[in-house]
Structure formats: structure tokens, C-alpha cells
Amino acid sequence: MMRSTCPRGAAIAALMVSLIIPPASAQQLPAELQNPNVEIVYKEPRSAAFKPIAERVKQRRVLEQLRVFLAPLRLPRKLTVNVEECGAPTRDYKPQGPVTLCYEVIDQIEKIAATADANMRERVLIGAFVQAAFHETAHAVFDILQVPVWGRANDAADRLAAFIMVHFGEDVAMQTILGTAYFFRLSGRTWTGSEFAEVNSPEAQRFYNYLCIALGGAPKTFDFLVNPKEKDEQLLPDRRADRCQGEFEQVRLAFNLRIMPYVDPDILVKVRAIQWVIPLNGKQ
Amino acid sequence: MNPMIRTATLSAVLALPGALSQPAYAQIPAELKNPKISYAYISPENTKYEPIMQRLKERQLLEKLAAFLAPLQLPHAFYLITRECKEPNAFYNPSKWRIEICYEIIEFVERLAPPPDAPVDGFTRDEVVIGSFVGVLMHEVGHAVFDMFNVPVFGREEDACDEMAAFIAGQFNKDVALTVTRGFAYLWRSFGRLGGEPKEWADFAGEHGANQQRYYNVLCMGYGADPALFKDFIDKDWLPKERAARCGAEFQQVRQAFAKTVLPFINQSLIKKVQETNWLK
Numbered sequence: 001m002m003r004s005t006c007p008r009g010a011a012i013a014a015l016m017v018s019l020i021i022p023p024a025s026a027q028q029l030p031a032e033l034q035n036p037n038v039e040i041v042y043k044e045p046r047s048a049a050f051k052p053i054a055e056r057v058k059q060r061r062v063l064e065q066l067r068v069f070l071a072p073l074r075l076p077r078k079l080t081v082n083v084e085e086c087g088a089p090t091r092d093y094k095p096q097g098p099v100t101l102c103y104e105v106i107d108q109i110e111k112i113a114a115t116a117d118a119n120m121r122e123r124v125l126i127g128a129f130v131q132a133a134f135h136e137t138a139h140a141v142f143d144i145l146q147v148p149v150w151g152r153a154n155d156a157a158d159r160l161a162a163f164i165m166v167h168f169g170e171d172v173a174m175q176t177i178l179g180t181a182y183f184f185r186l187s188g189r190t191w192t193g194s195e196f197a198e199v200n201s202p203e204a205q206r207f208y209n210y211l212c213i214a215l216g217g218a219p220k221t222f223d224f225l226v227n228p229k230e231k232d233e234q235l236l237p238d239r240r241a242d243r244c245q246g247e248f249e250q251v252r253l254a255f256n257l258r259i260m261p262y263v264d265p266d267i268l269v270k271v272r273a274i275q276w277v278i279p280l281n282g283k284q
Numbered sequence: 285m286n287p288m289i290r291t292a293t294l295s296a297v298l299a300l301p302g303a304l305s306q307p308a309y310a311q312i313p314a315e316l317k318n319p320k321i322s323y324a325y326i327s328p329e330n331t332k333y334e335p336i337m338q339r340l341k342e343r344q345l346l347e348k349l350a351a352f353l354a355p356l357q358l359p360h361a362f363y364l365i366t367r368e369c370k371e372p373n374a375f376y377n378p379s380k381w382r383i384e385i386c387y388e389i390i391e392f393v394e395r396l397a398p399p400p401d402a403p404v405d406g407f408t409r410d411e412v413v414i415g416s417f418v419g420v421l422m423h424e425v426g427h428a429v430f431d432m433f434n435v436p437v438f439g440r441e442e443d444a445c446d447e448m449a450a451f452i453a454g455q456f457n458k459d460v461a462l463t464v465t466r467g468f469a470y471l472w473r474s475f476g477r478l479g480g481e482p483k484e485w486a487d488f489a490g491e492h493g494a495n496q497q498r499y500y501n502v503l504c505m506g507y508g509a510d511p512a513l514f515k516d517f518i519d520k521d522w523l524p525k526e527r528a529a530r531c532g533a534e535f536q537q538v539r540q541a542f543a544k545t546v547l548p549f550i551n552q553s554l555i556k557k558v559q560e561t562n563w564l565k
Contacts, residue, residue, distance in 0.1 A: 142438070148541035150430070150447065151439015152501070153534075159438055185485070192481055196496035197504075197527040199534075204488035209440070240489045247441075247491075254436030 030068070033270060037075040038067045041098075043084035050085055050103040057083055057106070066133060069276075072268040079140050090132075093139035105132050112186045120182055127179015131210075134161035147258045154200050155209065160259075162213035163251045170221045172276050177214040177222070181207050181235070211236050216248025312344070313557050316351035320358040323350050328368035333387035340366055349383075352563060353425065355554035358432060374420065376427035383424050396474050406516075407470045414564055415467015419502075422449035422464075435545045442492045443501060447538045450505035456559055458513055463564060465506035465514065472499035500527060508535030 040063035045054050057063075063081055070079070079099065086102035093099060106129065113124040138157035142149055149156045165176040184203035191202045201209075215222040215236060225236040236244070323346035325337050340346070346364050353362070362381050369386035376383050397412040398404040426448030430437055437444050446468075453464035476495035482488055493501070503523045507514040508531030517523040523531070 146540075147438070148436065148544040149439060149537055150435065150437045150444035150541045150545070151441065152443050153439065153537060155440045155443065156438035159440075190483070194500075194524045196481075196494060197500040197524045199527065199530055201493070201497070202482075202488055204482075204485045205493070207485075208489045237486060237489050240491065243491055250437055250441065253434060254438045257434075257436045258438075 030270070033068045033071040033267065035067055035071045035073060035075070037078050038070050039078055039080045040064065040067055041080065041082045041084075043082055045085040045103050047085060047103075050107070053103055053106055054083070066137070068274075069271060070137070072264045072271055073141070074262045074264060075144055077144060079137075079144060081137070090136075093136060093143065095143050097140075099136045099140045101133060101136060109183065112183055115186055116182060120179075123175055123179040124183050124186065125179070127176045127181075128183035130165070130176045131158075131161055131180040131183070134164055141259065145259065145262055152199065152201065155205075158201075158206055158209055159213055159247075159251050160255070162210045163217065163248070163255060165210075166214055166217035166221075168272060168276055170218070173214060173218050173221055177210055180210050184210075208236065208240060212240060212244040212247050213251060215241060216244035216246070217252075219245070311561075312347055312351045313561055316354040316554060316557055316561075318350065318354040318356065318358070320360065321350045321353060321356075321362050321364065323347070323364040324366075326365055326367035328387050330368060333368050336387045337366065345385075348563065349421070351561075352558060355551040355558055356429070356432075357549050357551055360432070362428065362432065374424060376424045376431065378427075378431045381428070381432060383421075383428055396471065404470075405520075407466060411463050412467045412470045415463040415465070416471040417467070418464045418564070419449045419453070419468025419471065422452045425449075425452075429546055429549075433546065433549050440491065440493070443498075446493075446498055446501055447505060448542075450502050451509075451535075451538050451542055454506070454509040456563075458510075460564060461506065461510060461513060465502060469499055469502040469506070472496070472502060500524075504528070504531040504534055505538065507531045508533070 042054065042058045042063065045051055063083060066081060081099045081101065083101045083103065086100060086104055089102055089105040089108045091100040091102060109125060109128040109132070113121050113128070116124045135154075135157045138160040139153065141147065141160070142153070142156065162177065162180075165180075166173045184207040187203045189203055196202075211222070211225055215225050224232070226234060226238065226241045228234050325341055325346065328334060328337060346366065349364050353364075356362070360381060364383050364385075366385045366387060369384070369388055372386060372388040374383075374385045396416070397409045398407055400409050403409070423445040426445030427441070429435060429448070430441060430444065449468060450465060453468070454461045472495045476499055479495060481496060482494050488494070492498075500523065503514070503517050504527055507517050507523055507528055511532070518525065518528055
């Protein structure tokens with residue numbers, strides 16, 4: 001199997017920084033925007049192939065930034081986030097367990113992003129990584145806060161991730177939502193037979209789920225999904241688009257009822273005020 | 285619900301020549317009354333649906349449904365109607381707080397269920413007709429409950445309603461659990477086979493899961509609730525082992541969601557009465 005080349009590894013590291021980095025530097029993360037209940041661990045990969053990725057993720061303080069992002073959340077117990085080699089792209093969250101971001105998923109994201117058009121590549125890298133981090137963290141939040149979850153848990157985690165993505169301004173929403181959507185589209189997987197028994201939903205379903213929450217939450221920003229410019233594809237069919245406001249409101253109601261009581265509103269404002277995503281050139 | 289599917293089940297039940305057509309219908313316990321729930325059989329414009337409406341009245345479909353739902357401590361009025369819809373359908377209408385069952389579904393019905401005395405893969409006609417009908421009805425009840433009680437739904441609502449249906453199926457005796465779970469699963473299996481697998485990207489754009497996914501979801505809820513009762517789902521290789529291993533946790537997720545978000549709105553003395561009643565008789 002091909003492993004990521006150095007330039008690509010560097011690219012994703014830079015992009016993961018751009019995903020969540022404040023404008024100054026990761027070294028200057030505001031002290032008050034820490035979450036003492038979020039523990040982060042960079043585990044050394046066993047495979048040499050992942051070591052360059054691991055180094056850069058650590059240098060860029062990706063987990064520290066995720067911890068800043070989670071600062072407003074008042075957690076009744078510790079939440080541990082690990083980056084490690086899993087032997088698979090994802091490792092399911094288990095109750096009480098840590099959130100695990102696998103080096104393999106970064107590798108997979110790189111490979112899929114490499115197949116994207118040049119102008120979409122960085123967006124796919126950013127969006128897919130943020131999606132992976134938010135999705136896995138959502139499972140832990142559901143568990144720690146004992147949130148009742150109706151519907152399939154993975155879809156619930158996706159909807160919460162999408163909901164969060166549209167709350168940090170247009171740039172973040174565009175990069176993360178579209179990057180995520182294109183990542184799924186580029187996956188190239190087709191489903192058949194007992195594969196439909198999987199707990200994950202097909203990539204195409206997830207593609208539409210993210211776009212729908214985005215349209216519902218930021219209808220002006222994502223208007224092009226239903227009213228594309230000439231020659232562009234209509235990414236969200238009218239029939240689904242008509243429901244997206246309702247889908248978004250449903251997640252908002254659930255969030256307000258079950259998660260917002262654990263969010264410190266003053267810290268949330270500070271986190272939202274951070275310029276989380278820098279322009280798409282990957283520079284700090 | 286997928287409208288076509290919804291209709292099929294409901295009509296199937298109503299047209300059932302077996303159990304439901306027998307005169308010895310389940311007695312409705314007198315205490316199962318809820319003044320907020322009203323029901324009406326709306327006369328159809330098309331006279332060909334008159335016999336269907338009459339049959340529903342004789343079988344007290346809406347009276348039974350109203351009694352079944354009586355324990356809900358509703359914040360406002362709730363309506364149950366049967367009507368002609370100009371389409372085969374049944375749905376919850378949130379702008380009117382109303383579950384609507386269309387007469388058109390009846391004609392559609394019996395194609396899905398196995399012929400009498402000729403079970404398919406062990407599924408009997410009665411099981412499919414009754415079970416799928418109840419499953420579909422409980423799916424719509426799910427929509428109604430989520431709406432009227434402002435239930436937080438983080439996942440996709442259509443899947444949540446299937447979970448609600450399968451969960452309710454397990455709250456009675458084993459016969460009910462078997463009939464509703466198996467009948468509901470058969471419905472999705474049939475539609476999955478009739479419609480084929482979704483292939484195109486846009487085939488996945490709807491708010492509903494693929495029929496194939498819904499089939500496995502229902503099997504999983506049944507197996508997760510009672511692995512011994514639904515052991516044949518595994519023995520027959522209907523439910524892959526990888527998914528089966530997670531079904532206990534999936535069921536617990538739904539059980540906890542129900543306990544936290546719906547159970548507080550249920551009158552506990554009345555629900556006991558509902559559970560003691562043999563609704564499928």
C-alpha cells in the first residue's frame with residue numbers, strides 16, 4: 001500500500017492547523033480557553049509509515065486546539081482524546097472510553113483528497129479531518145452527558161457535527177461542510193447486499209445529511225446547493241432541500257435541550273470569536 | 285414513511301381476511317379514554333371506498349387506536365382519522381396534530397403479504413399483514429409523539445420512528461413482539477426486493493433510509509431486545525453477526541431514549557392496562 005508522501009503529509013498537517021488555528025499561533029492558545037476535563041494524548045504509532053504524520057500532528061498541537069474548541073463544555077467527567085494507530089481508519093467509541101482519532105484516517109483522507117480537483121483538495125483535507133474529529137467527539141459527548149439518542153447513533157453524531165460546523169461563520173461552514181461532502185463523494189464506494197446492515201450509513205446518505213443541515217442552518221450561504229450557477233450541479237434535490245430547515249431545527253431543539261445546559265455561554269462566545277479557519281492556502 | 289410502503293401495510297391489515305375479520309375483536313377496556321384524543325371516519329368522495337370505511341368502523345380501528353394511545357398525557361388535542369387521500373398513504377400531519385390513514389391503501393394491500401396457507405420463508409400472511417400494519421402505525425405514532433412532546437431527536441427522524449415501532453412491539457407479550465417485528469421486517473424486505481438496491485448517488489438523497497437498511501434495523505431492534513426470541517435471525521443468516529453483536533447496545537440506546545424523553549408523558553396506571561390488553565386479537 002502506498003503511504004503518504006512527505007509533501008502530502010505536510011499539507012495535511014498545515015491544513016489541520018488551518019482547521020482550528022487561531023490567527024496568531026498555536027503556541028498562544030488563550031489560557032482561559034482550556035478545558036481541564038479534556039485530556040489529550042499523542043500516542044506513538046507502531047508503523048514507521050505513520051511517524052511523520054504523528055510528528056506533525058503533535059508539532060501543530062492539533063489536540064490542544066480541539067481542547068480549546070471544547071472549552072465551553074462543562075463536562076461532569078474526564079474526556080480523553082487520543083491520536084493513535086488503530087489498525088483501521090476508525091475505532092468505535094465505547095462507553096466511558098476515549099475518543100480515538102486514528103493515523104489511518106488521516107492517511108485515508110490524504111489519499112482520497114489526492115484524487116480531488118486541485119481547487120478542492122485542501123478543502124477535502126480540512127473538512128474530512130474536522131468531520132472525523134467532531135463525529136468521534138460527538139459520540140463521547142452523547143455518552144458523558146447521557147444524551148438520549150433517537151435514530152442511528154452514527155447519523156446522530158453526523159448531525160451534531162454538521163450542526164456545529166455551521167455555527168462558526170461562513171468560512172468554517174463552507175470549508176468543513178463542503179470538504180466533508182466531497183470527501184464522501186470521492187470515496188467511490190458502492191453498497192450491496194448485507195453491507196446495508198452496517199451501522200454506518202452509506203457515504204451518499206452522509207453527503208446529503210451534511211448538506212441538508214448546512215442548508216437548514218445557513219440558507220443564504222448554502223443557497224447554491226439548490227440554486228446553482230449556470231452549468232453547476234444542483235447538489236441537493238428540491239425534495240430533500242424542502243425539509244432541511246425542519247431537520248436543522250430538529251437538531252437545534254435537541255442541542256438546546258440536551259447539550260446547551262452544559263455549555264458556558266461566555267466561553268462559547270470567546271471560542272466563536274476565534275478566527276478558526278485561515279484562507280485556503282494552508283499558511284499560518 | 286415512504287408513502288407507498290405506508291399504504292401497503294395499512295391496507296393489508298384492514299383487508300385481512302383472517303384474524304381481524306373475526307367477530308371476536310379485542311375488547312376495549314373502558315378506562316382507556318383520553319378526552320384530548322378525537323377520531324373520525326371521513327366519508328370518501330369515491331363510493332368505491334365506502335365498503336372500506338364501513339369495515340374499519342365495524343372493526344373499531346380508530347376506537348382501538350385511541351384507546352391504545354390513551355395513556356399519552358398530551359399537551360393539546362390529537363386527532364385520528366381515516367379518509368380518502370387521492371393517493372395511497374398514511375401519515376402524521378404536524379400542522380393538524382393528526383394521524384391520517386387513507387382508504388386508498390386497501391387496494392394496494394394484499395400484494396405484499398404471502399398468500400394464505402403459503403408462508404414465505406416462514407412468514408405467514410397473518411403475521412405479515414398484522415405485524416406490518418402495526419409497525420407502520422407505530423411508526424406514525426412515533427412522528428406524532430416526537431412532534432407533540434418536542435422530543436429531542438438527534439438522529440434521522442425516519443429511523444427514529446422505525447425504532448419507536450420496534451421498541452413498542454417489545455413492550456407486550458412475546459407473540460406481539462414476534463408478530464410486529466417479523467411483519468415489519470418482512471415489509472422492508474419486500475420493498476427492498478421490489479425496488480432493488482439503491483445504486484445512484486441521488487437514490488440516497490431522501491430522508492428515509494434504504495429499504496434494505498430499514499430491514500436490518502428492525503431485525504436488529506428485535507434481536508437486541510430479546511436475542512433468544514429472535515435467535516432465528518442469526519441462525520438463518522438474516523442478520524450478519526457483525527451487526528448482531530451491536531444490537532443489544534442499539535436497543536439499550538433506544539430504551540434509554542424512550543425512558544428519558546417519552547415515558548414521563550405516559551400515564552403509568554393506564555399504560556399497564558394497555559399492556560394487559562390483547563390488541564392483536
